[in-house]
Amino acid sequence: xxxxxxxxxxxxxxxxxxxxxxxxxxxxxxxxxxxxxxxxxxxxxxxxxxxxxxxxxxxxxxxxxxxxxxxxxxxxxxxxxxxxxxxxxxxxxxxxxxxxxxxxxxxxxxxxxxxxxxxxxxxxxxxxxxxxxxxxxxxxxxxxxxxxxxxxxxxxxxxxxxxxxxxxxxxxxxxxxxxxxxxxxxxxxxxxxxxxxxxxxxxxxxxxxxxxxxxxxxxxxxxxxxxxxxxxxxxxxxxxxxxxxxxxxxxxxxxxxxxxxxxxxxxxxxxxxxxxxxxxxxxxxxxxxxxxxxx
Numbered sequence: 172x173x174x175x176x177x178x179x180x181x182x183x184x185x186x187x188x189x190x191x192x193x194x195x196x197x198x199x200x201x202x203x204x205x206x207x208x209x210x211x212x213x214x215x216x217x218x219x220x221x222x223x224x225x226x227x228x229x230x231x232x233x234x235x236x237x238x239x240x241x242x243x244x245x246x247x248x249x250x251x252x253x254x255x256x257x258x259x260x261x262x263x264x265x266x267x268x269x270x271x272x273x274x275x276x277x278x279x280x281x282x283x284x285x286x287x288x289x290x291x292x293x294x295x296x297x298x299x300x301x302x303x304x305x306x307x308x309x310x311x312x313x314x315x316x317x318x319x320x321x322x323x324x325x326x327x328x329x330x331x332x333x334x335x336x337x338x339x340x341x342x343x344x345x346x347x348x349x350x351x352x353x354x355x356x357x358x359x360x361x362x363x364x365x366x367x368x369x370x371x372x373x374x375x376x377x378x379x380x381x382x383x384x385x386x387x388x389x390x391x392x393x394x395x396x397x398x399x400x401x402x403x404x405x406x407x408x409x410x411x412x413x414x415x416x417x418x419x420x421x422x423x424x425x426x427x428x429x430x431x432x433x434x435x436x437x438x439x440x441x442x443x444x445x446x447x448x449x450x451x452x453x454x455x456x457x458x459x460x461x462x463x464x465x466x
Contacts, residue, residue: 172218172462175443177250178372180322180345182290184250186437187462188221189214189455190376190446194237195229199398200450207237210455217459221250223348223374223446225295225326226280227257235283243285252291252346252374253280254326256301268294268301270310277314291346293324302335308342315343322346326376333361340369351375351442353384353418353435354411363441375436378445383415384432426464429454433461 174183189211194202211222228234235253242249255276258267266272281287292311294302302325314320324346327335336347347366351358355377366373379385381400390409394401400408422431429447436445449455 172459174220176372177374177443178345178366179370180291180372182250182322182372184221184372184444185219185462186444187219187433187459188223188374188444188446189219190448191222191224191234191238192228193448193450194224194234196233197229197397197399198448198450199395201397202237204237204240208241209452210449211238211241213452213455214449214459215245215248217455218462219459220248221252221444221446223252223376225254225257225293226276226283227254227259227295230259232279232283235280239283239285246286250290251284251286252293252324252348253284253289254293254295255280256295256297265298265301268297268304268307270304270307273307274310274314277319281319288319288321290321291324292320292322293326293346293348295326296328297331299331299334302331302338312343324348324372324374326374327362329357332358333365336362336365336371339365339371344371346372346374348374348376350377351436351439352378352380353421353432354380354414359439363439366441372443373441375442375445378433378436379429379447380411380415380432382448383412384419384428386416386419386428388412389416427457427460429457430460430464433458434464437461 173186177184224234226232255273256268322345325344326348349358349362390412433445436442447458
């Protein structure tokens with residue numbers, strides 16, 4: 172496993188991390204605690220030390236609770252990132268980005284994760300109007316000073332990438348998370364130059380393009396109702412699958428598709444870690460191969 176510096180945080184993160192949305196049970200797989208334990212235990216054996224989750228991944232902090240139970244007694248072996256802003260437990264919608272609501276979410280995340288600090292606390296896919304909130308960032312920087320948060324981050328959604336990334340220094344943000352894979356490359360122009368200029372750590376999410384870069388799917392594939400991909404229009408799914416299959420033609424025949432797709436992202440030196448969603452030990456082993464395969 173290779174490790175990279177996460178920008179100005181100086182944290183050394185494994186180039187392969189674990190994205191934890193799947194633990195919420197929305198990718199056609201519902202987890203038991205023992206399954207999460209097995210995945211995270213094997214991940215540490217493989218040298219993985221980074222995990223990314225969110226308070227909204229499952230009702231009542233489900234993903235965070237799975238992780239907290241699993242890493243109890245091993246907190247110092249993990250760099251844990253989580254997010255705020257999409258609270259399923261109320262009907263406040265964008266009101267969940269207000270400072271007082273975010274502070275409540277932070278306390279609940281700390282409890283769920285069974286920790287007294289979060290390594291990277293990230294704004295979660297907020298519109299520019301919600302991002303531009305001095306009171307929010309003032310409150311969050313106070314949490315850094317109090318030791319409840321080590322570093323602040325921003326998990327940015329399109330089309331807000333360039334604007335929000337450029338203001339990172341202003342709000343004390345050290346880490347940026349963005350969609351980046353062999354199909355979706357906008358971050359190369361919109362984000363990476365800003366990240367280099369401000370020394371921001373970059374986390375690449377969706378490195379397998381929602382699983383389409385594994386090569387397992389053909390156009391016309393219909394996802395079950397308990398799979399979040401079933402909510403997308405079929406035309407859009409087919410377009411993404413076709414784009415992924417075209418890109419996979421570049422893959423050497425002796426490399427598994429998922430490992431190649433992760434390694435493709437890591438060709439970019441600005442990318443510190445990729446966070447594929449992993450649903451089984453077999454998937455973990457395949458994704459982790461990219462930790463020693465830098466193309």
